[in-house]
Amino acid sequence: MARLLSIRDPDTLTLAVEALRRGEAVAVPTETVYGLAADATNPAAIAAIYEAKGRPRFNPLISHVSDLDMAKAHVAVSPLAETLAQAFWPGALTLVLPLSETGGIHPLATAGLPTAAVRMPEGFARELIAAFGRPLAAPSANRSGRVSPTSARHVEQDLGDRIGLILDGGRCRIGVESTIVAVDDAGLRLLRPGGIPVEAIEEVAGMKVARHAARAGEAVIAPGMLVSHYAPDSAVRLNVSEVRPGETLIRFGGAPVAGEDRAAAVLDLSPAGDLREAAANLFDYLKRADATGGTGIAVAPVPGHGLGEAINDRLARAAAPRDPA
Numbered sequence: 001m002a003r004l005l006s007i008r009d010p011d012t013l014t015l016a017v018e019a020l021r022r023g024e025a026v027a028v029p030t031e032t033v034y035g036l037a038a039d040a041t042n043p044a045a046i047a048a049i050y051e052a053k054g055r056p057r058f059n060p061l062i063s064h065v066s067d068l069d070m071a072k073a074h075v076a077v078s079p080l081a082e083t084l085a086q087a088f089w090p091g092a093l094t095l096v097l098p099l100s101e102t103g104g105i106h107p108l109a110t111a112g113l114p115t116a117a118v119r120m121p122e123g124f125a126r127e128l129i130a131a132f133g134r135p136l137a138a139p140s141a142n143r144s145g146r147v148s149p150t151s152a153r154h155v156e157q158d159l160g161d162r163i164g165l166i167l168d169g170g171r172c173r174i175g176v177e178s179t180i181v182a183v184d185d186a187g188l189r190l191l192r193p194g195g196i197p198v199e200a201i202e203e204v205a206g207m208k209v210a211r212h213a214a215r216a217g218e219a220v221i222a223p224g225m226l227v228s229h230y231a232p233d234s235a236v237r238l239n240v241s242e243v244r245p246g247e248t249l250i251r252f253g254g255a256p257v258a259g260e261d262r263a264a265a266v267l268d269l270s271p272a273g274d275l276r277e278a279a280a281n282l283f284d285y286l287k288r289a290d291a292t293g294g295t296g297i298a299v300a301p302v303p304g305h306g307l308g309e310a311i312n313d314r315l316a317r318a319a320a321p322r323d324p325a
């Protein structure tokens with residue numbers, strides 16, 4: 001089983017850097033979700049991530065950096081990209097940028113694309129990257145297709161028998177993955193809604209972010225390519241106005257839902273109607289709803305503005321038809 005170390009323990013940083021130098025994949029807390037991190041320049045280390053996750057190889061990874069200079073060593077940062085990085089880094093914004101010719105991010109981390117997804121995380125994760133001195137490739141630290149982990153316990157449940165080291169930083173502050181935006185000559189394109197609302201990005205950029213506008217022939221469209229993503233074990237029904245007896249209800253804003261007195265359990269993402277709180281609780285509540293042993297999960301409507309866009313995106317994936325595998 002994986003060893004669990006608190007990020008507050010003074011030896012943790014050193015032990016984690018040593019594991020990364022050996023080419024191991026280490027579970028690391030970030031402000032969005034826990035990542036399964038490994039040296040983005042080392043193909044064997046990246047392979048260790050794919051192996052632990054059981055992830056399809058065509059899905060490229062985010063490379064995490066500790067500062068803008070580290071990003072610039074690996075990708076071409078346009079003035080527009082730099083404006084966004086200055087405004088939102090460290091933070092929950094991932095930029096997809098052209099690889100630079102001299103960069104060292106390995107093609108296994110980019111799935112051979114001419115671009116790389118780059119993000120600077122907050123806090124301990126950033127300190128770890130700075131101490132390691134190279135970008136860390138890190139997808140969410142869950143088995144492929146499963147709900148992303150927002151606590152060390154979630155990681156342990158999903159990957160505890162497949163990795164050596166889990167760093168425990170408590171609960172993730174934001175709780176949904178980063179917003180992914182491609183930056184190129186044509187402007188900005190949203191590849192995945194996430195922890196930074198699109199409206200905030202548009203305000204800083206002074207331009208619209210195109211939605212659902214992946215270019216024809218583009219090899220990868222983040223992560224909707226895999227229709228069922230973030231899948232709980234139970235069947236999920238969305239936008240319900242009435243709960244069926246025995247279902248577990250996930251609702252929002254303290255609003256009662258018809259039939260909830262006969263629900264197996266009632267979980268409110270944010271009784272006060274705060275979308276930030278709802279995002280932070282989302283993945284944990286999906287897991288908890290799974291654990292109640294109800295006949296299914298019924299989800300009442302969640303508003304779509306701000307962080308609600310990311311919440312509704314993840315809920316739609318949780319409810320999508322499953323692969324037969």
Ligand code: TXA
Binds near residue numbers: 032222
């Ligand atoms: O908050 C987050 O983003 C978390 C934490 C750990 O940083 N990471 C995360 O990684 O969610 P992951 O691998 O689960 O999702 C990254 C997404 C993938 O769906 C992939 O398709 C997309 O980023 N992506 C990566 N590189 C890309 C590229 N060059 N072009 C387009 N999409 C890319």
Ligand code: MG
Binds near residue numbers: 139140148
């Ligand atoms: Mg993921």
